[in-house]
Amino acid sequence: MTTTRHTSEPQNIPVGAAAPRLCVVTFGCQMNKYDSSLVEGRFRRSGYGTTSSVEDADVVIFNTCSVRDHAEERTWSWVGELKQLKKRRPDMVIGLMGCMAQRVEKEAFKRAAHIDLVAGTRQFQHLPQMVEEVRARRADSSLSRSDERVAFTDMAAEVPVDRTGEIWTGGRQAYMAVMRGCALSCTYCVVPMTRGGVQSRSIPQLVEEARWHADQGVKVLTLLGQTVNSYGEDFSVPLEGEPSGTGRQGREGLGDLLRALQEVPGLERIRMITLHPSYATRALAEAMRDCDKVDRFLPLPAQAGSDPVLKRMKRAYNLDLYRKRADTLRSVLPDLELGSDWIVGFSGETEEDFVGSQRFLEEQQFIVNYIFKYDERPLTKAAGFPDDVPEAIKKERHKRLMETSERVQRARFEQWCGRTEQVFLEAVSPRDANILQGRSVHGLSVSVAGGEELLGTKVPVILDECTAYGFSGRLAKDTASEDLACKDTVRK
Template identity: 45%
Template sequence: MTSTETPSVPIQRTRSFQLRVFGCQMNVYDGELMQASLEGRGWKSTENTDEASVFLFHTCSVREQAEERVHGLLGELRRVKKADPSVVIGVIGCMADREGQELFDREPHVDIVCGSRHFPKIADLIDQVVGGEKRVCVLGEAESRVDQEERDLTGRVEDYQAHVAVMRGCDMNCTYCIVPSVRGRVESRSPESIVNEIRRLSEMGVTEVHLLGQTIDSYGRDLPRDDRPDLAGLLDALEDIDGLKRIRLVTLHPSYVDQRLADAMARSTKFMRFLPIPIQSGSDPVLRNMKRGYTVELYRKRVAILMKAMPDLELISDWIVGFPGETDEDFTGSEEAMKEFGFLQSYVFQYSPRPGTTAFDLEDDVPKKLKSRRNHRLLELQREIAQQRTLTQVGKSSRILLERLSDRFPGNWLGRTRNGHYALLPEEPGYHAGLEVPVDLVSYNGRSLVAERHADFQMPEPVVVPEAEAPVIRVTEPVPGFDV
């Protein structure tokens, strides 16, 4: 049968859905919320395209490729929709916000276009389409807050690790970024609701949470002045949750870092000293054109506050190379900054103009080949720096949180130290993902540290891990952080 022919035997579709998630951790989190809400209405997740009656794409607009990938997958569904018009197809998130109604023109078989602030009502939107409504489109500000006071946790994928959104949106206006226009202004959750959610997660066996926000260090600034919460207070409040071992923060903006926050991070026994604080460029003129709101000197001062409070802190950065007007000298500034701040990890992106951003109107004047050369150069430099930093860990005592069995080094668990270094630990009965083990870091094998367990560590009883169910949310081409 060719792809254009209709199958002769009618396919039996069930009350089931396929959800594909693109982009950042926030999208993954939202995917879990949608999963829970759909399952709560009796929908079942399926990997089987022939079985699903609803196809949902939770999308990302940061880069063109991610959007084109969704258009490609939508194209494949044209045949499915033609064979069975009752199938419901929905595009949710940033791409829905960015393309809006026009998405229906390019993809006439799509039924739902649902903006980032409206995904909580996706089950209702599906009902509307099933009930006969055509082309349901909800965009812009929502009439109610995105996050409920109490989150339904049934849609979670991981067992020991969980994402928790503490805020939505972004109030900055970086010229290359689509986020503010698609995700709207900052909307912080109440600290009570966040702490309650994490307490419940911890009771379910979660030992590591990733607190999510586009500029997480601005948490609370949108809330009323009296008794306004902040990230420092939130970290303190989470200290009381016994089973919780690690808190990761994703992502900081240098402008909001202050002494109070650095002190709270330093006194927290759970805060992971592995912090994304993207610099984007090491050149002041480029930072100005990006409207990042800081200079290299200000970035330096903010990092100094953090490093003074936590000398073992490791930093992560995002970089954009080839931003309009970036000269050789500007790029040298980025190389110098990478060396100076000694990031443990970097994500490097070649600039590409995105419609809907301010920078879209600037001339994209750095040739493709040069962007690519700069990209490779920064990645190469980052590799060298990471290796040097990792070597300084050899000989230290640490605690690693086990993540998974290593594929590359069978018979070993792969875990992370509190400041983000990967370490291998020989397998022993009783180990499981999410367990924290005190170790000595004895050597470095060129890829990871090699650890030995402290002899006095009380080994836990072996746990029987139930066989994993089929993955319920497919994450496609994840974007590492938020700050792009």
């Protein structure tokens, strides 16, 4: 097996020939979903059709995740299930892409001999050419099975340029990667090793892509990045009029991008995931304030409520600095809601450390919380730390922090009950065709009775009743204000 750089365009399918079919199976984050859409676009340009069935596909690509062991094991389980199918259909091409593919590289061929190709996180633009190369090598009778395989995981290569014409949206919402990689070095996180350092796309290129999305009918655009608010940190040229060496203040940043996207006709909502507290600046908050299309909700993971744990995690802030960042954001945007991720059971976490997480969650009144048990990952610095919190204690702390989150969330939801929120209606409820589901500008999940003609529109909804995960409400135009079921309250 050799590693080859693929640069030529794949050959299109001959006229009259049956179009081969591609199936992309995606695991993990929203960035992976976005990358999968780019891959589908690349293959469509080469004459492929797409299918959601691996049994019907000629090419199956697994877009993998390496953040947690469970995600990797799910991928290997799926890959293993294709072994017999590959025996029946030896012309099928099976490949891996994404973070796990980057991490395991050629070892994938040892674990699953029926895999044909491996593409790293910065090489997926070459997948159509890689498939062609696999087929060309199969046709060469002088090559052994091991020589038929193709791997391309060069981390030095540039992130592929996203061409708008290749992106398949097919709806009123779309994702757009504004940057990739991470310049931080959290000890538990594998992302810097699998995604590389920060690479930001230019504002003109992103505005062009956003306009393309809007022309296709997209109303809600979610900006993606491993640390999306570090956008522009890698730009080497200061803004005009700024002296060299001024750091981030002299470069275009996320606030500049938001202001540019605010002017894109047709876009109604702009969302962002995920942010890091180190880059949560006043400049960002002021840009959000000035751009009414930007949601008043930010995922700003704290991860832990203990300074010793944060130091071992190498999160680049302590609790006091997080408070200052959050206070700065809220001073500019008084109605801003924050969400957080949490890790329980990290190396060395004591009961006192864990109680600190409960207290910090309550103090900051996070309206959304995603809580995970610590899962040691290969290649990370924390893999060398003792995994000294027993699994039973991890489970117990996970349960307790979930209970804290639910209690805080319920109290916060009750404060919202009775208010009128602008809600973008996104989907029909899978349980009731007469119920539409959406998300408010403050990140609240809302269900409301309505017809499908309202899908893709922004409507005022009175939040009548809070549930475990959101609200049920009524269209405000159908209800007089004096009939509100709940008294409007303000956050204290």
